[in-house]
Amino acid sequence: MSVAIIGVGLHPFGRFGDTSAIDMGAVAIRAALADAGITWPDVQFAFGGSFEVDNPDAVTSRLGLTGIPFMDVYNGCATAASALQLTADAIRSGQFDLGVAVGMDKHAAGAFTSDPVDYAAPPWYGEMGYFLTTKFFAMKINRYMHDHGISAETLARVAAKNYRNGALNPNAFRRTPVSVEDILASRMLNHPLTHYMFCAPDEGAAAVVLCRADQAHRYTSTPVYLRATTLRTRRYGAFEVHASWAAVDQDDAPTVYASRAAYEQAGIGPEDVDVVQLQDTDAGAEVIHLAENGFCADGDQERLVADGATEIDGPLPVNTDGGLIANGEPIGASGLRQVHELVLQLRGQAGDRQVPGSPKVGYAQLYGAPGTAGVSILTT
Amino acid sequence: MASVPFAPDVFTWPADEPQLVGGRCGECGSVTFPQPPSCARCGSTAVERHLLPRRGTLWTFTTQEFLPKEPYASGETPETFRPYGVGLVQLGDEVRVEGRLTTADVARLEFGMEMEVVVVPFRIDADGTEVVTYAFAPVDAGVEGADQAGER
Numbered sequence: 001m002s003v004a005i006i007g008v009g010l011h012p013f014g015r016f017g018d019t020s021a022i023d024m025g026a027v028a029i030r031a032a033l034a035d036a037g038i039t040w041p042d043v044q045f046a047f048g049g050s051f052e053v054d055n056p057d058a059v060t061s062r063l064g065l066t067g068i069p070f071m072d073v074y075n076g077c078a079t080a081a082s083a084l085q086l087t088a089d090a091i092r093s094g095q096f097d098l099g100v101a102v103g104m105d106k107h108a109a110g111a112f113t114s115d116p117v118d119y120a121a122p123p124w125y126g127e128m129g130y131f132l133t134t135k136f137f138a139m140k141i142n143r144y145m146h147d148h149g150i151s152a153e154t155l156a157r158v159a160a161k162n163y164r165n166g167a168l169n170p171n172a173f174r175r176t177p178v179s180v181e182d183i184l185a186s187r188m189l190n191h192p193l194t195h196y197m198f199c200a201p202d203e204g205a206a207a208v209v210l211c212r213a214d215q216a217h218r219y220t221s222t223p224v225y226l227r228a229t230t231l232r233t234r235r236y237g238a239f240e241v242h243a244s245w246a247a248v249d250q251d252d253a254p255t256v257y258a259s260r261a262a263y264e265q266a267g268i269g270p271e272d273v274d275v276v277q278l279q280d281t282d283a284g285a286e287v288i289h290l291a292e293n294g295f296c297a298d299g300d301q302e303r304l305v306a307d308g309a310t311e312i313d314g315p316l317p318v319n320t321d322g323g324l325i326a327n328g329e330p331i332g333a334s335g336l337r338q339v340h341e342l343v344l345q346l347r348g349q350a351g352d353r354q355v356p357g358s359p360k361v362g363y364a365q366l367y368g369a370p371g372t373a374g375v376s377i378l379t380t
Numbered sequence: 381m382a383s384v385p386f387a388p389d390v391f392t393w394p395a396d397e398p399q400l401v402g403g404r405c406g407e408c409g410s411v412t413f414p415q416p417p418s419c420a421r422c423g424s425t426a427v428e429r430h431l432l433p434r435r436g437t438l439w440t441f442t443t444q445e446f447l448p449k450e451p452y453a454s455g456e457t458p459e460t461f462r463p464y465g466v467g468l469v470q471l472g473d474e475v476r477v478e479g480r481l482t483t484a485d486v487a488r489l490e491f492g493m494e495m496e497v498v499v500v501p502f503r504i505d506a507d508g509t510e511v512v513t514y515a516f517a518p519v520d521a522g523v524e525g526a527d528q529a530g531e532r
Contacts, residue, residue, distance in 0.1 A: 110449065122414055124387045126451035128502070128513060129444060130478060135466055138442035146440075146491050191443040191486050236410070236421040239468075239476075245402075245413040246439075246468060246476040247421075 003088045004216035004223040005378065006209050007036025008340040011104075013204030013327040014173040021053045021330075024205035025104035026062035028333070032100065032207040036219050043209075044096045045069045047086045049079035049103040050332035056104055077279065077368020078231060079103060080206070080335025084376060085229035087210050098211040105330030107201035119242040119370045133281070133369060134198060136241040138190030141284025143239075145192065148299035150287055152192050156183040157305045158283040159197045162319050165312060166326020168353040173202050173328040183283075197283040202328030206336035208343075222347045224362075227377045228265035232258040234371030241369045255292040255365060255373040262363075262375035263294070270294035273377075274359030275345045276316065277338035279367040280323040290318070293365055293375070317355045320345060331368075338364040339376060346380050383510040386502055389429075390414050391514040397434060398499045400477060400514060404430035411474040433472035435496045435519065441467030443484050455503045469495045469516045482517040494519040 009031025011024035025048070033039060040063045048056025048070060057070035075082040080103040087101040116125035125131045144150060160180050166172035178196055186195040216223035234240045237251030263269055276295065280286035287301045295316055296304055304310060310318040321327065321341040324334065342362030344350040362378040385393050392399045403415035406426035410419050413432060418425045447461040456462070465481030467489070482500060483489065495516040502513040 115451075122387075122390075124390070126448075127453040128386060129448050129452050129454065129464065129480070130466065131451070132444065132448055135442055135444055139440045139466070139468065142442055143440035143491070188443070188445050190445065191441075193442075244478050246478075247410070248470060248473055248476060 001092045001094055002213040003091050003210050003226045004213040005226060005339070005343055006211050006216055006219040006223055007032040007034075007038070008209070008343045009033070009035055009207045010171050010337065010340050011205040012171040013330060013333070013337065014202055016203050021050060021104040021106040021203070021205065022056075022059050022062065024106070024203065025056060025059040025102050025207070028104070028205035028207040029059065029063060029100060029102055032209045036209040038209065038219065040064045041066055042098060043068060043100050044098050045090060046100040046102060047071050047073055047083040049073045049075070049083040050105050051079065052105050052107060053332070056102065056332070059102065059104070074332070076370070076372050077281070077329070077331055077334065078366045078372045078374040079332045081229070081231060081366045081374025081376060084208065084336065084339060085231060085374070087208075088226050088229050091210055091212055097215060098209070100207055100209055101336060102205065102207040103330070103333035103336045104205035105332040106203040107330060109200070116242065121242045122244055125242070125244060130244065131242065133241055134190045134193065137282045137285055138193045140239060141282070141288060142192055144284070144288055150299070150302050152184060153180065154287060154302050154305045155192065155197055155283040156180040158280070158286050158310070159183045159325055161311060162280060162323045162325035165320055165353055166322025168351075169321045169326065172322045172326045173200075174322065174326040193282050193284060199281055199324035200328045202330055204328070204330040204333050204337070206333045206340050208336055208339055224343050224346050224378050224380060227268070227379050228262040229374070229376050230258045230261040230265060231372065231374045232261065238371060240371035243370070253292055253367075253373070254371055255289060255367050255375070258373040258375040259293045259365065262377050266377040266379070268361065268377070273361045273363045274357075275320060275342060275355050275362045276318045277342060277362070277364040278318055278323070279365055280319055280325050281329070281367070283325065285367070286318065286323065289365055289367065293363070312353055312355055320350065320353050320355060335364065335366045335374060338366070339378070342378050346378060383501075383512045386511050386513050391497065391499065392431065393499060393512070398497055398514065399434055400432040400471070400497055402430045402432045402475060403427040413475055413477045432474060432477065435494060436469045436471035438489060438491060438493045438495050438516070439468040439470045439476050440491070441465060441481060441486070441489050443486060453503070465489065467516060480513065480515040482515050488518065
């Protein structure tokens with residue numbers, strides 16, 4: 001049973017005062033239902049993802065207490081990919097015809113905080129100043145730059161592109177372009193990554209309506225098909241976040257395995273992809289993820305970024321809505337924002353940031369602690 | 381004045397030549413740090429206490445230039461915070477271990493440079509107890525010659 005996306009909805013990302021995550025989730029679901037031309041009682045089941053909200057299913061009290069099965073998921077930065085995959089799998093299995101995946105979050109400003117022992121890190125890991133995702137991303141890109149000849153200017157160009165794309169996106173958190181010079185000159189947080197090269201935790205929600213592909217035309221003339229959803233955790237040998245050690249015998253990051261499996265599931269390769277969403281927790285992550293997802297060889301990013309290949313009008317548009325750098329990261333919603341953007345792009349509804357030439361294949365990747373990656377592939 | 385390790389059995393102390401205390405899997409030989417209850421490669425619970433080589437090479441590094449949130453426990457405030465270096469050092473051919481570096485000056489750090497385990501002050505508690513931690517120092521500089529920017 002294949003699966004189609006018939007509706008997408010978003011609550012803007014940013015900071016929204018007293019508005020609760022649940023209320024933002026309700027806004028996103030209502031928008032997705034309207035987009036699909038259905039109402040809440042048509043929805044047979046749902047999966048809801050969040051980091052801050054224990055029970056995203058409380059959103060049903062805003063939409064109607066219809067008694068449907070509504071399952072809550074949390075899976076780090078891959079939470080939204082997990083909600084999407086579980087929703088798709090429930091339809092693929094034949095159990096349901098139509099369901100909703102929703103993600104919502106409302107984070108305080110500043111870096112995320114948790115107890116390191118919950119990540120299987122040593123109990124002293126936080127006390128001693130190691131329990132910081134930003135530090136991990138900096139160490140990973142610093143080594144990568146050394147091995148593959150990537151410059152700090154390339155990192156700044158990636159961030160500048162994402163701010164520029166965010167300026168074209170009315171739902172983005174950061175809507176002001178920032179120059180390469182200002183990005184490089186902003187405060188160093190973790191060498192070589194400066195303040196403006198990082199995304200920030202914020203608030204927002206996103207929702208997607210999925211149904212059996214053979215029923216999609218009842219609802220829309222422009223269904224987008226979900227061709228692959230894969231999730232992988234780290235293998236022994238991967239250099240990963242929140243770890244006090246790494247093996248000398250290196251293995252690839254979980255993204256590499258999730259990506260290969262997704263291409264296999266979809267029956268396509270990276271050369272077939274028209275528009276890309278990558279986890280840009282920081283500008284360096286976007287650079288590394290370009291290679292980990294098969295879009296270029298290690299080191300080619302230096303030339304690709306300089307040539308503008310990853311711009312909206314380039315041959316390999318990446319993070320056309322501004323990515324995490326311009327949208328921030330409400331963890332539960334982030335991956336469904338990616339899907340929202342890809343669906344708009346594949347329908348030709350992305351407005352000022354529309355990728356030219358009628359893109360037909362979209363690709364989304366998430367990565368997060370303690371070493372989990374999710375990939376989704378969508379086609380017209 | 382007493383100097384106390386930040387946690388028991390993470391490094392040998394007191395010692396003229398302190399060593400990190402890791403674990404070695406009795407089944408597959410995988411070496412990790414600190415000693416875990418079971419092996420990350422094969423899942424065996426037969427992980428033995430294993431002292432790691434004192435020297436190695438710098439595999440990657442960064443700087444921590446903002447004060448970490450709790451549970452960070454250096455006793456620093458945003459006003460008194462001093463940036464510290466962090467890196468992974470490959471000890472022998474056994475394992476890459478994450479640790480603070482004795483310098484936060486990236487101009488003094490190079491990929492592949494030789495580093496060794498040292499024990500340095502981390503914080504002074506209200507009762508005067510000095511809490512110490514392991515760190516990695518460039519071998520050429522030695523402990524005395526190292527920039528103590530990251531340590532208090």
